[in-house]
Amino acid sequence: MSDSLEKLYKYVEDNKQYMIDQLREVVAIPSVSAESGKRSEVIRMGHWLRDRLEKLGAKTKLAELGNQEVDGKTIPLPPIVLGQYGSDPNKKTITIYGHYDVQPAYKSDGWDTEPFTLVQAEDGRLIGRGATDDKGPVLGWLLCLEAHQKLGLDVPVNLKFCFEGMEESGSDGLDDLIVREADGWLKGTDFTCISDDNWLGTERPCLTYGLRGNNYYHIEVSGPSADLHSGVFGGVVHEPMTALISVMSKLVDTNGKILIPGVYDQVAKFTQEESKHYEGLSFKNQDLIDDMKFDCLIYENETDTLKSCWRYPSLSLHGIEGAFYSPGCKTVIPSKVIGKFSIRTVPDMDIDTLNKLVTGYVEDEFKKVGSKCSVTVSCIHSGRWWYSSPNHPNFVAGANAMTRVFGIAPEYKREGGSIPITLTFEEALKANVLILPMGAANDSPHSTNEKIDQFNFLNGIKLFGAYWDEISKL
Numbered sequence: 001m002s003d004s005l006e007k008l009y010k011y012v013e014d015n016k017q018y019m020i021d022q023l024r025e026v027v028a029i030p031s032v033s034a035e036s037g038k039r040s041e042v043i044r045m046g047h048w049l050r051d052r053l054e055k056l057g058a059k060t061k062l063a064e065l066g067n068q069e070v071d072g073k074t075i076p077l078p079p080i081v082l083g084q085y086g087s088d089p090n091k092k093t094i095t096i097y098g099h100y101d102v103q104p105a106y107k108s109d110g111w112d113t114e115p116f117t118l119v120q121a122e123d124g125r126l127i128g129r130g131a132t133d134d135k136g137p138v139l140g141w142l143l144c145l146e147a148h149q150k151l152g153l154d155v156p157v158n159l160k161f162c163f164e165g166m167e168e169s170g171s172d173g174l175d176d177l178i179v180r181e182a183d184g185w186l187k188g189t190d191f192t193c194i195s196d197d198n199w200l201g202t203e204r205p206c207l208t209y210g211l212r213g214n215n216y217y218h219i220e221v222s223g224p225s226a227d228l229h230s231g232v233f234g235g236v237v238h239e240p241m242t243a244l245i246s247v248m249s250k251l252v253d254t255n256g257k258i259l260i261p262g263v264y265d266q267v268a269k270f271t272q273e274e275s276k277h278y279e280g281l282s283f284k285n286q287d288l289i290d291d292m293k294f295d296c297l298i299y300e301n302e303t304d305t306l307k308s309c310w311r312y313p314s315l316s317l318h319g320i321e322g323a324f325y326s327p328g329c330k331t332v333i334p335s336k337v338i339g340k341f342s343i344r345t346v347p348d349m350d351i352d353t354l355n356k357l358v359t360g361y362v363e364d365e366f367k368k369v370g371s372k373c374s375v376t377v378s379c380i381h382s383g384r385w386w387y388s389s390p391n392h393p394n395f396v397a398g399a400n401a402m403t404r405v406f407g408i409a410p411e412y413k414r415e416g417g418s419i420p421i422t423l424t425f426e427e428a429l430k431a432n433v434l435i436l437p438m439g440a441a442n443d444s445p446h447s448t449n450e451k452i453d454q455f456n457f458l459n460g461i462k463l464f465g466a467y468w469d470e471i472s473k474l
């Protein structure tokens with residue numbers, strides 16, 4: 001191992017409590033992009049990152065993206081935080097992307113502890129919203145840079161940072177910004193790296209070479225001008241909720257099969273070559289069952305589970321706005337309801353074609369219901385799928401770095417989730433993108449009791465340093 005890396009590894013171990021306390025500080029900022037009332041916190045988090053980058057000697061820019069309309073209110077979009085550290089023409093340049101917004105979280109959702117107060121558990125878990133998705137990794141890059149400086153080590157690459165605050169809510173404005181900055185702030189990028197994902201298991205590190213996309217839809221069904229008394233109007237009127245539930249029940253069956261005709265026609269055929277990618281993986285169905293503490297898996301064997309998650313589309317029903325969901329019994333007929341669902345997309349699905357299929361199908365099914373209520377279907381946001389080759393030098397650098405830090409070569413996986421901006425980075429910067437996960441498979445991103453293990457967080461910081469070193473040798 002090189003002297004510099006040895007020093008870095010020791011520094012991380014010697015300063016682990018400081019690094020965990022830094023994570024505590026960022027988790028404490030409830031930067032939830034999906035809740036308009038928390039927008040100022042998202043912006044505060046963006047400013048925190050900008051200030052931190054400046055303290056580290058990086059040049060920074062806050063790219064403002066204008067406003068957003070939410071529920072009839074105009075609120076500012078959080079800025080993209082751009083940073084640049086080093087501009088040595090003899091060094092390779094890496095653009096690092098991450099997001100500083102998080103999913104909503106309330107203790108009442110079922111958390112064991114306050115979601116925005118980091119808890120350092122005895123078993124090594126660092127529990128808090130954003131710990132793994134994506135504050136731990138974003139902070140990890142900065143801590144790695146800081147460690148180099150404190151140790152007086154040369155940073156062997158030039159770094160560009162691009163941190164957004166709307167990833168969990170459709171990445172508004174980011175596509176345009178990257179295209180705009182491809183010849184500006186992000187010019188000269190040789191490689192892009194994203195650490196916004198988790199390992200396939202809990203023991204072995206992995207690299208990710210594919211992501212699903214996501215199209216998010218609303219079905220709005222409107223009826224009378226105000227909510228109605230079900231004793232007076234029940235059985236007398238066409239109810240918006242009845243029509244909506246009827247339509248939503250026709251989108252997907254209980255085994256996860258999407259019922260919208262034509263959707264599977266766009267999916268790339270499974271090849272013999274591809275089947276090799278499913279061999280020898282550490283994944284076990286039982287890991288998911290343990291994670292969920294419940295067995296509701298559709299497939300009996302591991303390959304079918306992974307194929308379904310990685311290379312086939314899925315449709316999930318998320319909720320109904322306007323529906324009564326509180327405890328107790330309310331006897332009201334809601335006047336307007338909005339059904340929410342999303343479709344995870346895969347190669348070779350096309351967003352516009354999918355939108356046409358979905359809209360046409362929902363409208364046809366709504367007609368069949370024969371309701372006097374009205375319906376509108378809209379695609380609220382969409383992010384493209386991404387599929388890459390794990391043989392690219394960027395992946396080789398990532399694999400070597402993982403082997404050096406963990407003493408074991410990584411496995412290769414695709415991801416059922418989405419990082420909507422990945423393909424845009426690849427196309428606009430004309431540079432390969434590596435997804436370098438930090439957290440373990442059981443971190444529960446988006447769920448209750450989200451955590452990152454101290455082991456993954458600290459070794460992740462070492463990994464980032466090893467990756468810079470590997471890139472510098474290319």
Ligand SMILES: NCC(=O)N[C@@H](Cc1c[nH]cn1)C(=O)O
Pocket residue numbers: 133134167168169170196197214216383416417418419420445
């Ligand atoms: N860590 C990546 C992640 O959680 N991505 C989100 C992004 C998204 C897609 N549609 C809405 N948000 C995910 O849900 O996969």
Ligand SMILES: [Zn+2]
Pocket residue numbers: 099133134167196197
């Ligand atoms: Zn994320």
Ligand SMILES: [Zn+2]
Pocket residue numbers: 103133168445446
């Ligand atoms: Zn997320």
